[in-house]
Amino acid sequence: MKSFAAVVAVAFIGVALGRSVLVDEVKTADKIVRIPVSVKNAKIVEPHEKYMNVGGTGKVVISNLENAQYYGPITIGSNSQPFKVVFDTGSSNLWVPARNYTEDPLKHKYKPDGDSDYKADGTKFEILYGSGPVSGFVSMSSVTMGGLTAKQQRFAEVTETKGLGAAFKVAPWDGILGLAYKAISVDGITPVFRSMMNQGVVDKGVFAFFLSNEAAPPLPPIVKGELTLGGVDPNHFTGELQYVPVSNPGYWEIKGDDIQLGGKSVTTTKNFVLDTGTSILAGPKEEVAAIAKMVGAKPFPLAPGEYTIPCSSVASLPTLTFVIAGKEYSIEGKEYVINDENQICLFGFLGIDIPPPRGPLWILGDIFIRKFYTVFDLDNNQLGFAPMKAKETLN
Numbered sequence: 001m002k003s004f005a006a007v008v009a010v011a012f013i014g015v016a017l018g019r020s021v022l023v024d025e026v027k028t029a030d031k032i033v034r035i036p037v038s039v040k041n042a043k044i045v046e047p048h049e050k051y052m053n054v055g056g057t058g059k060v061v062i063s064n065l066e067n068a069q070y071y072g073p074i075t076i077g078s079n080s081q082p083f084k085v086v087f088d089t090g091s092s093n094l095w096v097p098a099r100n101y102t103e104d105p106l107k108h109k110y111k112p113d114g115d116s117d118y119k120a121d122g123t124k125f126e127i128l129y130g131s132g133p134v135s136g137f138v139s140m141s142s143v144t145m146g147g148l149t150a151k152q153q154r155f156a157e158v159t160e161t162k163g164l165g166a167a168f169k170v171a172p173w174d175g176i177l178g179l180a181y182k183a184i185s186v187d188g189i190t191p192v193f194r195s196m197m198n199q200g201v202v203d204k205g206v207f208a209f210f211l212s213n214e215a216a217p218p219l220p221p222i223v224k225g226e227l228t229l230g231g232v233d234p235n236h237f238t239g240e241l242q243y244v245p246v247s248n249p250g251y252w253e254i255k256g257d258d259i260q261l262g263g264k265s266v267t268t269t270k271n272f273v274l275d276t277g278t279s280i281l282a283g284p285k286e287e288v289a290a291i292a293k294m295v296g297a298k299p300f301p302l303a304p305g306e307y308t309i310p311c312s313s314v315a316s317l318p319t320l321t322f323v324i325a326g327k328e329y330s331i332e333g334k335e336y337v338i339n340d341e342n343q344i345c346l347f348g349f350l351g352i353d354i355p356p357p358r359g360p361l362w363i364l365g366d367i368f369i370r371k372f373y374t375v376f377d378l379d380n381n382q383l384g385f386a387p388m389k390a391k392e393t394l395n
Helices: 192-198 285-295 311-316 366-371
Strands: 051-054 057-065 069-076 081-088 094-097 119-129 132-145 148-161 175-178 206-210 225-229 242-245 253-255 258-261 271-274 281-283 320-324 327-331 337-340 344-347 349-351 362-364 372-377 382-387
Touching: 057 081, 069 225, 081 094, 094 132, 119 148, 132 192, 148 192, 242 253, 258 285, 281 285, 285 349, 311 337, 311 344, 327 366, 362 366, 366 372
Parallel strands: 081 175, 094 148, 271 362, 281 349
Antiparallel strands: 051 057, 057 069, 057 225, 069 081, 069 132, 094 175, 119 132, 132 148, 206 225, 206 372, 242 382, 253 271, 258 320, 281 362, 320 327, 337 344, 372 382
């Protein structure tokens, strides 16, 4: 059986993909809280090409573990120490395990020895998860992704990852690189991509995600995913990008018009957050429960807030439509269900109540971003969307 990954972003910093932490309420203001899910030991198919760059743009190959975890390579330091990280638009900090991190001997750990770019900082660093903290201390060095380097970049070396639970030990990634706004960054640290903008490393303050899709998990996707830095890649989408202004800089939050299921409105919540660190869709508990009832989904006893649906019902599920700036973005039933080899079908919604002033919110995670190429434009504080190009036509 394949693994389920349900992650919720509301106000935290980082992402945990393992079902060892369950959160009913979000009580830590201005932090991001994610809900992890169990992962199994799986063979990871790595890209042959680590990264490419052309002038002031770069491309990072994004690996995909069963449509649940998306991650890619970076290096830290003058000696190019390698790490695999989740590129997370729901948080703003970079962290990796410290040299004295002892909770998992297999994770890559940052070692300042031999890194001529290293500078000690020592500021205490802590991220609060529903199950506990991820903590450590701040250091400074150079950070490279997609062949582009941010110099004198502050980042966190973590020594404790209790907030990620046991699933972090079997996850194929080492840390998290946040791509949200500095406004929600712990310790006021400038995010890596913003540092690249400030240092003139990228042509434009724009990055974009193409997330691959495993049509028949657990087989690897035919086409690798890609994070483009400093621009967009028209090879990955069709038609024109439709731009929507960011309504509340901090998270990548926009105003939505409606969410419809089979043509019927199912929400009164009009604030949407685009989050690559969230595997599914998340919204207010009452609304999610009503949507689940409409399609016959039942609560999943092993994971409060989540639902399962008979796999035999997937083909007849109604179309889910997000209406944004007057334009409809539709997702078919099979695209918002995580099908575990026709044995268990996880309904791709999670109920979570985000209290004011941040909430209530709908979080549009990888289920949405897999279907629509998504551009994150810091220069103009806007998000752009276009239908993903069919995989057989990609270069």
